[in-house]
Amino acid sequence: MGLVRLVVIGFIVLTVIYFCLSLYSRAVRRAKLKAQWDDEGMTGDQDAFVTHGLEEYDNSLRRKLILGVYIVPVCFVAILIYVINFM
C-alpha cells in the first residue's frame, strides 16, 4: 500500500514539476529567439521566425532532457534502497 501511495503522489508531484519546467523552458526559449531577432536586426515576419525556432526546440534533445524529472528521482530511490539495505 505504501509503495502505491508513494508512486501515485510521486507521479503527481513530478508531473507538476515537469509541466512547470516545460512551460518555463519554452518561455525562456521564446524570449531568447526574440532577443536574437532584435540583436541581429532581422527583418520580415518575427512571429514566423519565433514559431519556427520553437518547433526546432520541440524536437531538440534539450527539450527531452526535461524527462529527467521523472528518471532522476527513480534512479535515486533505487540507489538509496540498495545503499541502505544491501551495503
Add this chain to the structure above:
Amino acid sequence: MVYVKWIFRILFWGAFAAWLHYTLPQRDIVRIVGTYEERQELGDWTRIFWSKPDTQSEGLINRDVQFIQGFNSKDKAWVYRNEDTGWSWPPYFKFDTANLYTEANDAISTKDAPEWVVITHYGWRNEFLSAFPNAVAIKPATGPDMRVIPWFNIIFLTLLAAIFWAIYVRWRRFREARIDPVLEDVGYSWDAASDNVAERRGRFRAWLDTFKGKSR
C-alpha cells in the same frame, strides 16, 4: 508591520531548518552496549516520532519496537529505535530492521574492550516525549575520534540552496516585470484619491471656519 513580517519569516525558516535537522541523516560514533525490545503506546500525538511501516495497520495503538543502546566517547548515553521506514516519510527506504538488529547485537562490546561503530540515524532524542532517533546503518569505526564528513548533507543542502536561489531570482524578476508596475498604478490612483479627499476636507474646514469669523 515590519516586525510581524520578520517574526513570520523567522518562524517559517526556523521550522523548515528544524524539519531538515530532524529528517537529514546524522552520524554518531558509539560503542553498543545492548539492545532491547519494548512495547510502545502509540495512541497520542507523539505518534509522529514513530515510523509507519507497511506491515503495521494504521489503527494499531501499540506494538513492540526494537532499541539499540550505546555510549559515545564522552560516556553519554544514546538510545536509538530500530524501525522500518518502508515507503513512507522520511524517504530512507529502510526495510532491513531485523538485519540491523542482528548487526547491532554482533557489535555489542564492553567498556574495557570497546568496539566503536558509526551509527547513521535521523530524528531526535527527547526524554520528556520519549522520542528516539531511528538508526539506519551501523558501520565499523576506526576509533572514538574518527572524523566523519557528512558528504550527503553537504551536497544535499548545497543543491537545495541552489534550487531555492534560482526560484527566488526568477520570482523577483517576474515580480519586477509583471506585478510591481500594476501595484504602482494602484498606488498612483490611491494617492490621487486621497489628495482629492484632503482637498475637499480642507474646503469643508474653511467653510466651518467662516462661522468663527475667518474669511475664506
